[in-house]
Each structure stands twice: as structure tokens, then as C-alpha cells.
Amino acid sequence: TTWNLLVKMAIDRLLQTSLESARSFLMDALVHVLQNFLNFLTQDQRSANQLLLPDSLLTLPVVINALLKNPTLRNDADTPPDERCAYIARAMTVGTANTLQFFHPRLYNLGRTLEMKSPAICIPSQNQLDPASVYL
Numbered sequence: 001t002t003w004n005l006l007v008k009m010a011i012d013r014l015l016q017t018s019l020e021s022a023r024s025f026l027m028d029a030l031v032h033v034l035q036n037f038l039n040f041l042t043q044d045q046r047s048a049n050q051l052l053l054p055d056s057l058l059t060l061p062v063v064i065n066a067l068l069k070n071p072t073l074r075n076d077a078d079t080p081p082d083e084r085c086a087y088i089a090r091a092m093t094v095g096t097a098n099t100l101q102f103f104h105p106r107l108y109n110l111g112r113t114l115e116m117k118s119p120a121i122c123i124p125s126q127n128q129l130d131p132a133s134v135y136l
Contacts, residue, residue: 014088026064
């Protein structure tokens with residue numbers, strides 16, 4: 001859907017121009033969507049000082065952030081070129097249903113899964129991780 005299209009357009013821009021151009025394309029797309037949505041709000045809704053988005057766009061800032069932190073589009077010298085190429089190839093071939101999982105994977109706490117006898121999905125954040133537990 002929207003995420004898959006944005007990913008493929010950003011990677012196309014990466015391959016044609018530069019990494020920085022692809023990253024700025026994603027940020028510009030996010031700003032453009034938010035500005036256009038703001039234009040349709042009434043004056044009372046704008047003055048509420050909170051971001052009011054429809055359900056379909058609520059996760060857009062989070063997903064754009066996940067795209068920018070993925071090795072495909074990460075702007076650092078620590079990502080080897082071979083690894084980046086592998087991520088680019090995977091991102092270009094991933095299906096629409098799996099795009100979000102590729103860029104924002106699920107994290108399972110195996111210790112809690114054994115206790116609860118069902119998968120315990122965790123937020124993939126450093127402050128949420130327990131050093132005594134095992135994760136998949």
C-alpha cells in the first residue's frame with residue numbers, strides 16, 4: 001500500500017541519485033502529507049495544538065522513522081555496501097503485506113512466551129529490553 005510505494009520510490013531515488021536524496025524524499029513526503037491534511041482542518045481544529053490524523057495516517061511518522069533507520073536507507077558508514085545492496089534487493093522484492101514487517105519487525109520475549117504459553121510481542125526499544133531475557 002502506501003508504505004510499499006514510498007519504499008520503492010525512495011529506493012528508486014537512491015539508485016538514481018544518492019542516499020541523501022532518498023532520505024530527503026521520505027521526509028518531504030511526510031511533510032507534504034501532513035501539510036495537505038492540515039489544509040483541510042478547520043480553524044478550531046488547527047488551534048487545538050495537537051496532531052489530528054485519520055487512522056490510516058496515524059502510523060506514518062513512525063513508519064517513516066523506521067524506514068530511515070533501516071540499513072537500506074541508514075546514513076552511516078557502518079553499513080557495508082554488500083549488506084546495503086542485500087537490503088535494497090530484499091526491499092524491492094518484498095510484498096505489500098510484508099513491507100511493514102521488513103522495516104519494523106516484531107520482537108518476541110522468549111522468557112515470557114514460555115511463562116504465558118503464547119507469543120509475547122515486545123516493543124523493539126532499548127529501554128523495553130530486559131538484559132536477563134532472551135529475544136527472537
